[in-house]
Amino acid sequence: MPELGRAALIVCLGLAVYAVVAGAIAxxxxxxxxxxxxxxxxxxxxxxxxxxxxxxxxxxxxxxFGLVYVADHTSRELPLGYTISAFWGGQEGSLLLWLLxxxxxxxxxxxxARRSAPTLLPWSVPILAxxxxxxxxxxxxxxxxxxxxxxxxDGAGLNPSxxxxxxxxxxxxxxxxxxxxxxxxxxxxxxxxxxxxxxxWIVVTRRWTLIAWTFLGFGQLLGAHWAYVEVGWGGxxxxxxxxxxALMPWLAATAFLHSVMIQEKRGMLxxxxxxxxxxxxxxxxxxTFLTRSGIISSIHSFTESSIGPxxxxxxxxxxxxxxxxxVSRLPLLRSKTRLESPISxxxxxxxxxxLLVAFCLTILWGVLYPILxxxxxxxxxxxxxxxxxxxxxxxxxxxxxxMGIGPLIAWRxxxxxxxxxxxxxxxxxxxxxxxxxxxxGAGSSIPGLVGYTFCAFVMASIVLEFARGTRARHALxxxxxxxxxxxxxxxxxxxxGGYIVHASIVLLAIGVVGSSAYxxxxxxxxxxxxxxxxxxxxxRYVDNVTRRGANAQELRAxxxxxxxxxxxxxxxxxxxxxxxxxQVSNEAAIRSDRLNGEDLFxxxxxxxPDGTLFLKVLVKPLVNVIWIAGFVFLGGALIALWPDxxxxxxxxxxxxxxxxxxxx
Amino acid sequence: MSPELVLGAVLAAAAVVxxxxxxxxxxxxxxxxxxxxATLAAAEERDRLLAELKELEFDHRTGKIxxxxxxxxxxxxxxxxxxxxxxxxxxxxxxxxFSPPTVPSSRPDx
Numbered sequence: 001m002p003e004l005g006r007a008a009l010i011v012c013l014g015l016a017v018y019a020v021v022a023g024a025i026a027x028x029x030x031x032x033x034x035x036x037x038x039x040x041x042x043x044x045x046x047x048x049x050x051x052x053x054x055x056x057x058x059x060x061x062x063x064x065f066g067l068v069y070v071a072d073h074t075s076r077e078l079p080l081g082y083t084i085s086a087f088w089g090g091q092e093g094s095l096l097l098w099l100l101x102x103x104x105x106x107x108x109x110x111x112x113a114r115r116s117a118p119t120l121l122p123w124s125v126p127i128l129a130x131x132x133x134x135x136x137x138x139x140x141x142x143x144x145x146x147x148x149x150x151x152x153x154d155g156a157g158l159n160p161s162x163x164x165x166x167x168x169x170x171x172x173x174x175x176x177x178x179x180x181x182x183x184x185x186x187x188x189x190x191x192x193x194x195x196x197x198x199x200x201w202i203v204v205t206r207r208w209t210l211i212a213w214t215f216l217g218f219g220q221l222l223g224a225h226w227a228y229v230e231v232g233w234g235g236x237x238x239x240x241x242x243x244x245x246a247l248m249p250w251l252a253a254t255a256f257l258h259s260v261m262i263q264e265k266r267g268m269l270x271x272x273x274x275x276x277x278x279x280x281x282x283x284x285x286x287x288t289f290l291t292r293s294g295i296i297s298s299i300h301s302f303t304e305s306s307i308g309p310x311x312x313x314x315x316x317x318x319x320x321x322x323x324x325x326x327v328s329r330l331p332l333l334r335s336k337t338r339l340e341s342p343i344s345x346x347x348x349x350x351x352x353x354x355l356l357v358a359f360c361l362t363i364l365w366g367v368l369y370p371i372l373x374x375x376x377x378x379x380x381x382x383x384x385x386x387x388x389x390x391x392x393x394x395x396x397x398x399x400x401x402x403m404g405i406g407p408l409i410a411w412r413x414x415x416x417x418x419x420x421x422x423x424x425x426x427x428x429x430x431x432x433x434x435x436x437x438x439x440x441g442a443g444s445s446i447p448g449l450v451g452y453t454f455c456a457f458v459m460a461s462i463v464l465e466f467a468r469g470t471r472a473r474h475a476l477x478x479x480x481x482x483x484x485x486x487x488x489x490x491x492x493x494x495x496x497g498g499y500i501v502h503a504s505i506v507l508l509a510i511g512v513v514g515s516s517a518y519x520x521x522x523x524x525x526x527x528x529x530x531x532x533x534x535x536x537x538x539x540r541y542v543d544n545v546t547r548r549g550a551n552a553q554e555l556r557a558x559x560x561x562x563x564x565x566x567x568x569x570x571x572x573x574x575x576x577x578x579x580x581x582x583q584v585s586n587e588a589a590i591r592s593d594r595l596n597g598e599d600l601f602x603x604x605x606x607x608x609p610d611g612t613l614f615l616k617v618l619v620k621p622l623v624n625v626i627w628i629a630g631f632v633f634l635g636g637a638l639i640a641l642w643p644d645x646x647x648x649x650x651x652x653x654x655x656x657x658x659x660x661x662x663x664x
Numbered sequence: 665m666s667p668e669l670v671l672g673a674v675l676a677a678a679a680v681v682x683x684x685x686x687x688x689x690x691x692x693x694x695x696x697x698x699x700x701x702a703t704l705a706a707a708e709e710r711d712r713l714l715a716e717l718k719e720l721e722f723d724h725r726t727g728k729i730x731x732x733x734x735x736x737x738x739x740x741x742x743x744x745x746x747x748x749x750x751x752x753x754x755x756x757x758x759x760x761x762f763s764p765p766t767v768p769s770s771r772p773d774x
Contacts, residue, residue: 007672011679018683032693036686044679051675118696198704265715267708410723411716412737418729468726475725654707655699 002067002146005055009144012048012103013136015041019129027122027194035122039110042125045132046103053100056093056145060086066151069093075157075580077551082163088171089162091292091307092145097172098288099135101179106132109183109208117187117204117655124190131182134314143307157580160552166226173219174246178284180212181249184256185281185322188274192325197332199263200655205277206260207641213253214637220246221630232586234521234601234618236626239388241367245287248367251360252280255353262346265411270333271326272353278322283360285315290367341413348406352399359395363388393447397454400509403502404458407465425464430457448517455506455513462499462506469496489639497640504636507629511597514622523605526613534617537600538562541613544574552576554587557604557613561591573604573615597624713745 023038025031056069060083065071073086073093088094106128113121139145184205191201223243224236237243256276262269289311326333339347366383373381408422433456434449442449466488473491474484489496522534526541533539542558556574560567571589578585591600601618686693699707720741724734 001668003666003668004671004675007669008675011672011676014676015679015683030695032695033686033689036693037683040685041679041683044682048675048679119698197701199708200704265712265719267712408728410728410733411719413733414728415730415733418733421730422728465726469722472722472725650711654704654711 001055002148005052005146008048008052009140012045013140015045016129016132016136020126023125038125042110042129043107046107049100049103065155066148068147068149069145071152071155073158075155077580078158079550082158085167086158089158092143095139095143096145097175101175105183117200120190120200123194124186127186127189160578160581160583160585164226164230166222170222170226173215177212177216177219181281181284183208184277188277192329203651209253209256210641216250218634232588232603239385242291244363244367245290248360248363249280249283251356252276252283255356258349259353262349266346267337268335270335274326282319344413345409345411348402352402355395355399362391400454404461408461426457426460429460445517448513451513455509458506462503493642493644494640497636500636501633504629504633507625511622511626515620518621520619522617524615526615528611535619536563544607552578557607571602573602592624597622599623717741
């Protein structure tokens with residue numbers, strides 16, 4: 001089957017090149033049939049990418065070791081689920097997944113924009129097709145997943161750290177986020193090329209950015225949970241360059257989703273918004289480059305390969321093209337209105353944007369500095385967690401506070417009297433929370449105490465916002481309080497979905513602060529029968545056991561756990577020795593307390609043949625609140641994404657041409 | 665020729681046909697209509713003003729701005745929207761729920 005896969009990719013490349021050329025000519029010369037033909041080529045490219053993907057998937061499932069990719073990333077003993085996840089477990093397969101998602105999103109965007117933005121679409125198709133051209137070229141000429149060989153008796157297997165159920169969802173979710181940022185970029189560039197001064201591109205890009213941002217955010221949380229349960233060091237985010245690579249475009253997209261509201265409501269920040277869309281897309285490409293070039297060493301990155309220079313070249317072209325385009329269209333992008341007051345809703349959005357972008361650039365510098373230093377001086381330099389944690393506190397705490405301040409301030413300008421009235425309750429809740437926590441001993445970590453006080457302030461302002469809004473709707477005639485609440489959200493899904501996302505960020509902050517500022521770590525050498533105590537847990541090492549798993553030999557230490565004399569159960573931290581891969585992995589054991597969100601996390605650092613256990617114990621308060629935050633985030637994002645018929649009707653009237661406008 | 669190559673050729677042929685479909689039509693379809701920039705700008709400005717008036721009203725109802733601030737902001741906005749507001753409101757009656765009241769608010773400051 002590899003010939004079919006190769007042929008499908010070549011056809012995909014041909015279609016993409018055709019769509020670039022035909023699409024550009026059609027847009028320039030206003031040839032409608034040619035434009036539709038180019039659009040069809042983009043849609044057809046998805047079909048060809050799908051065929052290529054199916055060929056690889058069949059090869060994986062059938063253990064076709066004649067395919068180099070299959071032999072390098074699977075083995076006969078690998079369970080089926082992980083065999084499927086090997087599709088994106090290697091360089092070439094993950095590039096193919098990129099292409100599949102890219103063509104799929106592009107096809108959907110083209111089909112939707114034929115109705116919602118037909119005048120903008122012809123200018124955006126060549127941009128979409130240009131990106132498809134790059135990825136299909138990489139798969140055809142540089143990094144093909146369809147290389148063949150004389151089939152060996154068995155494959156090399158899959159990296160043990162990738163043999164985790166989260167690997168089935170985390171990488172595709174991140175790719176959906178990375179790739180999704182292509183669509184806003186294409187429509188923003190299309191609008192600039194077409195010299196469109198209206199805001200149709202904002203309408204199209206806002207929803208796609210929200211989709212990509214949701215996938216990227218949820219994908220990162222899935223990745224954090226994977227790191228937590230699989231990597232076995234007790235943490236969930238290590239400021240690894242590849243983790244940062246996913247965080248940076250998410251921060252840029254977050255800034256855009258806020259600043260775009262200022263453009264919609266006040267007609268300001270047009271240049272800034274275009275720059276954020278370009279930045280988010282370029283950072284997504286940069287993240288892909290970091291993961292694939294072999295330029296950095298990371299648990300998440302692929303091995304060194306020849307694709308790095310190609311990616312670097314493509315990023316350079318994208319940046320040069322888009323910056324030149326923005327500069328040439330500056331007169332179109334100048335705002336006519338100005339900020340009326342530094343104390344207004346739009347001003348808080350502006351401060352939020354500055355902090356988000358500053359944080360994003362700080363992370364970018366932390367990623368680039370070691371690479372540049374090594375390239376220029378030949379000395380390896382590491383930028384570690386202390387650097388990032390400092391800026392997380394410096395930018396993160398004010399951002400958290402702004403999330404609470406923003407909803408309380410009116411648009412345009414607010415008076416001190418008005419502010420005093422709206423701030424009194426959230427401020428009182430925050431101060432009371434801080435005082436109670438101080439009395440309970442939370443003062444052992446000042447950033448932790450400040451973080452929780454800010455969290456209380458934000459949560460109180462969100463609750464107040466829902467309460468005041470519901471009361472206002474009830475006063476307008478809603479029959480019941482439930483009806484008023486539902487109508488409040490239904491009539492402004494973006495705003496109230498956004499508040500729910502803010503609540504999820506508060507939950508995330510509560511979990512991160514609790515599990516990092518107030519955690520306990522202990523290490524001890526134990527012989528069978530010996531005990532140790534950590535916080536209020538008592539642990540007794542019973543013995544160790546060796547057994548055969550599906551594709552690995554499992555060595556486990558049996559540890560009895562009790563608290564206050566009550567036996568809570570047995571945990572089995574240990575190690576797996578994988579047969580095909582000839583690698584050993586750490587297997588942590590975790591006991592989660594559903595009542596207080598705390599985890600007891602055990603790592604068997606070493607188990608000697610004589611039975612001696614080197615046990616690492618972590619008690620992580622509130623860590624489970626982080627994972628709950630992920631679902632709240634998803635819920636809020638879905639509410640914000642849910643189509644609003646009234647808004648769609650209004651936009652159809654606005655952009656539907658003279659006839660529709662005449663009817664208005 | 666292997667069956668896989670034949671399948672590849674079929675895929676390529678199907679793609680070509682799909683891409684050529686628009687040319688099989690007898691005549692060039694009309695180009696989608698783009699409203700003039702000035703018209704679009706006016707429509708966007710009208711929507712923006714309506715949204716601002718709704719926000720202002722909502723902020724007032726939820727106690728974010730005082731009566732005094734409300735009055736100082738609502739009149740200039742209403743003046744700017746004066747010739748545009750009725751058309752939009754007539755288009756969608758539900759828009760009127762948060763549209764400015766016809767008399768200045770008598771809601772007392774708390």
